[in-house]
Amino acid sequence: MNHNKIYEVLHWASSFLKEHGKEERVAELLICHHLHMTRAQLFACLRDELNERIEKAFVADLEKHVNDHIPVQYLIGSEQFYGREFIVNPAVLIPRPETEELVEGVLKRINRLFSKQEPVDVVDVGTGSGAIAVTLALENRSLRVSATDISPESLEVAKENAQRLGAEVEFWCGDLLQPLIQANRKVDVVVSNPPYIPEEDIASLSPVVKNCEPLRALVGGKDGLDFYRRFMSELPLVLKKRALVAFEVGAGQGKEVARLLGQTFPQADVDVAYDINGKDRIVYAEMKP
Numbered sequence: 001m002n003h004n005k006i007y008e009v010l011h012w013a014s015s016f017l018k019e020h021g022k023e024e025r026v027a028e029l030l031i032c033h034h035l036h037m038t039r040a041q042l043f044a045c046l047r048d049e050l051n052e053r054i055e056k057a058f059v060a061d062l063e064k065h066v067n068d069h070i071p072v073q074y075l076i077g078s079e080q081f082y083g084r085e086f087i088v089n090p091a092v093l094i095p096r097p098e099t100e101e102l103v104e105g106v107l108k109r110i111n112r113l114f115s116k117q118e119p120v121d122v123v124d125v126g127t128g129s130g131a132i133a134v135t136l137a138l139e140n141r142s143l144r145v146s147a148t149d150i151s152p153e154s155l156e157v158a159k160e161n162a163q164r165l166g167a168e169v170e171f172w173c174g175d176l177l178q179p180l181i182q183a184n185r186k187v188d189v190v191v192s193n194p195p196y197i198p199e200e201d202i203a204s205l206s207p208v209v210k211n212c213e214p215l216r217a218l219v220g221g222k223d224g225l226d227f228y229r230r231f232m233s234e235l236p237l238v239l240k241k242r243a244l245v246a247f248e249v250g251a252g253q254g255k256e257v258a259r260l261l262g263q264t265f266p267q268a269d270v271d272v273a274y275d276i277n278g279k280d281r282i283v284y285a286e287m288k289p
């Protein structure tokens with residue numbers, strides 16, 4: 001029996017995706033996943049015939065992506081973050097490239113603010129897949145990293161990522177910083193990419209985001225700022241005297257989050273970092289004794 005060649009199926013899949021307004025590169029990502037191959041390996045065997053069972057599974061996934069808007073990362077079960085592969089499923093937000101900037105900024109500031117001799121305690125609040133906490137722990141092995149999330153399902157994914165990637169992270173299930181407050185834990189660094197999308201903006205998000213990613217990971221109340229406001233009463237209870245706070249924010253939120261931090265910590269140096277398009281991305285507050 002004659003089977004379709006890989007390049008023929010790929011060609012058909014790319015047109016199918018294009019026709020439905022989806023990115024054509026999804027075809028390559030999905031076929032590599034089904035063939036258990038890297039991109040380079042795929043290109044070396046484009047003229048081979050595609051096994052019928054694999055073709056069916058591949059087409060079924062393409063249809064889920066086009067018809068049900070399931071993100072390709074959930075279909076293949078992983079996403080790259082800071083050069084590492086993180087497991088993802090619909091219980092967690094797919095880590096975004098923008099959040100890599102937050103990790104980079106935090107690593108730089110930790111090096112500048114804290115002496116190499118003292119242990120630095122860091123907590124990632126709302127860890128999701130664990131992308132931030134695990135990356136910090138792997139990039140700077142001397143950090144003592146903990147992470148919290150309100151969702152036990154998210155924490156399962158984060159724990160699996162920590163274990164597979166060989167990172168030591170202590171996980172806590174609970175509301176914002178409450179697990180640490182109750183354990184009377186103090187930390188040097190609080191980092192968070194909390195839900196920050198205003199309620200009314202959810203309707204205008206792409207179906208891939210609003211129908212598939214957990215709403216609890218996205219919505220930050222009426223104006224998107226609920227989580228930052230709630231942080232202001234909890235941060236003073238966990239932070240040591242010399243400390244760093246780093247929050248990812250949505251476009252247009254930097255000024256208000258900076259104001260909240262300045263009001264809560266009048267001695268702090270607060271600054272907003274912008275992305276290459278000039279949108280506010282991260283607010284940092286550095287407290288010195």
Ligand SMILES: C[S@@+](CC[C@H](N)C(=O)[O-])C[C@H]1O[C@@H](n2cnc3c(N)ncnc32)[C@H](O)[C@@H]1O
Nearest residue numbers: 093095126127128149150175176193194195217
């Ligand atoms: C925007 S996602 C960020 C996920 C991950 N840190 C990242 O950057 O990819 C926000 C996370 O906050 C968690 N979350 C929502 N409400 C929370 C709460 N009250 N306390 C702790 N975590 C919460 C969600 O479950 C979700 O994992």
